[in-house]
Amino acid sequence: MNIKxxxxxxxxxxxxxxxxxxxLASDYLRSQGCTPDPNINRQLQAMSIGEGAKTIKEGYGIDxxxxxxxxxxxxxxxxxxxxxxGLREGSKxxxxxxxxxxxxxxxxxxxxxxxxxxxxxxxxxxxxxxxxLSTADVGGGKDRPDIFLECAxxxxxxxxxxxxxxxxxxxxxxxxxxxxxxxxxxxxxxKELFDELFRDADVCITYLTxxxxxxxxxx
Numbered sequence: 158m159n160i161k162x163x164x165x166x167x168x169x170x171x172x173x174x175x176x177x178x179x180x181l182a183s184d185y186l187r188s189q190g191c192t193p194d195p196n197i198n199r200q201l202q203a204m205s206i207g208e209g210a211k212t213i214k215e216g217y218g219i220d221x222x223x224x225x226x227x228x229x230x231x232x233x234x235x236x237x238x239x240x241x242x243g244l245r246e247g248s249k250x251x252x253x254x255x256x257x258x259x260x261x262x263x264x265x266x267x268x269x270x271x272x273x274x275x276x277x278x279x280x281x282x283x284x285x286x287x288x289x290l291s292t293a294d295v296g297g298g299k300d301r302p303d304i305f306l307e308c309a310x311x312x313x314x315x316x317x318x319x320x321x322x323x324x325x326x327x328x329x330x331x332x333x334x335x336x337x338x339x340x341x342x343x344x345x346x347x348k349e350l351f352d353e354l355f356r357d358a359d360v361c362i363t364y365l366t367x368x369x370x371x372x373x374x375x376x
Contacts, residue, residue, distance in 0.1 A: 205292035251365025
């Protein structure tokens with residue numbers, strides 16, 4: 158059965174932004190006078206920003222509401238997305254080729270929707286997607302299949318005809334367990350995750366230009 162639609166994560170898949178996310182939670186905690194757990198950034202990887210803020214508050218006893226913490230985290234990355242972040246190598250070419258091949262595409266991201274869409278528009282690739290959905294829009298992170306199921310529903314495709322493009326092992330496993338096809342992107346800032354991704358994903362790639370040949374593997 159062929160792949161008719163693809164749901165893309167943004168950070169580390171389309172955008173060259175994982176170097177920022179790898180230290181975001183720990184940098185925030187240090188700014189609040191806390192000593193972060195070495196694994197905190199990976200722990201929060203598949204969560205929405207709201208869920209991450211709640212985890213930070215509960216885990217470190219920060220005297221602020223989760224909403225305030227989330228707002229402070231978003232404010233700390235706003236300029237990065239509005240003015241700085243760029244595309245990963247091959248993203249523009251790969252997305253253009255997939256669109257020309259008739260693949261339906263959308264974005265499912267844990268990043269604030271306004272910032273994500275602004276970055277994709279500035280980099281000239283938002284036009285290839287039918288829509289963008291944030292984990293905040295569905296009330297939970299990628300440790301639950303809600304965002305993937307809602308994306309597939311909006312595109313009018315069944316999970317088994319849809320591929321999830323991700324760099325998170327948690328998200329790959331979530332998608333796989335919900336009957337989606339899965340493609341892991343191997344991002345150089347996350348080499349420690351490669352073994353998990355090779356183990357759990359149907360397909361592994363490095364750049365989105367490799368995706369054009371992937372749908373035919375599932376015919």
